Amino acid sequence: MEDKIRVLLTEEEVNARISEVAEQISKDYEGKKLHLICILKGGVFFTCELAKRLTVPVSLDFMSVSSYADQTESSGRVLIRKDLDETVEGKDVLIVEDIIDSGRTLAYLIEVLKLRKPASITLCTLLDKPERRVKKQVQVKYTCFTIPDEFVVGYGLDYAQKYRNLPYIGVVEL
Numbered sequence: 001m002e003d004k005i006r007v008l009l010t011e012e013e014v015n016a017r018i019s020e021v022a023e024q025i026s027k028d029y030e031g032k033k034l035h036l037i038c039i040l041k042g043g044v045f046f047t048c049e050l051a052k053r054l055t056v057p058v059s060l061d062f063m064s065v066s067s068y069a070d071q072t073e074s075s076g077r078v079l080i081r082k083d084l085d086e087t088v089e090g091k092d093v094l095i096v097e098d099i100i101d102s103g104r105t106l107a108y109l110i111e112v113l114k115l116r117k118p119a120s121i122t123l124c125t126l127l128d129k130p131e132r133r134v135k136k137q138v139q140v141k142y143t144c145f146t147i148p149d150e151f152v153v154g155y156g157l158d159y160a161q162k163y164r165n166l167p168y169i170g171v172v173e174l
């Protein structure tokens, strides 16, 4: 049976907001190079749309992490499934995520990446659910949308690996 999906943010709204955030990032990093770290798989659609709109020189790398739990709730333990291909040493790193929920994934990742001595490390997310935050120390510099505590899909986000390819953000009506 197909799930019913209610549109939360249209494709136009998402793309317009990504353009604004890209403009802000381009200003903030003027004269610098930016090393984007896309968190797979969810961050891939957002990373592409963001990267296309940045006017500073960009390099890209990918990392795949997952919590051990396979449900809609994150367990807190994080597993690196695919590590970066390149060093981050001395680079201005921007981590690009689909959504920050409890913050556990990023709290862990930032600790790991800091040990590799980047020049700077900053967070950018398409969506933020601040109500759900457990790791309060996770500071997000660039947020496209703050959303309520609902389970969302589309634009890279999945529900049991489905719906990543939806061009908008929707809520699965269970």
Ligand code: IMP
Binding pocket: 042, 074, 097, 098, 099, 100, 101, 102, 103, 104, 105, 106, 150, 151, 152, 153, 157, 158, 159
């Ligand atoms: P955190 O470690 O709790 O911040 O978990 C973040 C990860 O949980 C995200 O990268 C997503 O993969 C997943 N996640 C959290 N909320 C949602 C949601 O509403 N829809 C789809 N995936 C989600």
Ligand code: MG
Binding pocket: 039, 040, 041, 042, 043, 098, 099
């Ligand atoms: Mg994710």
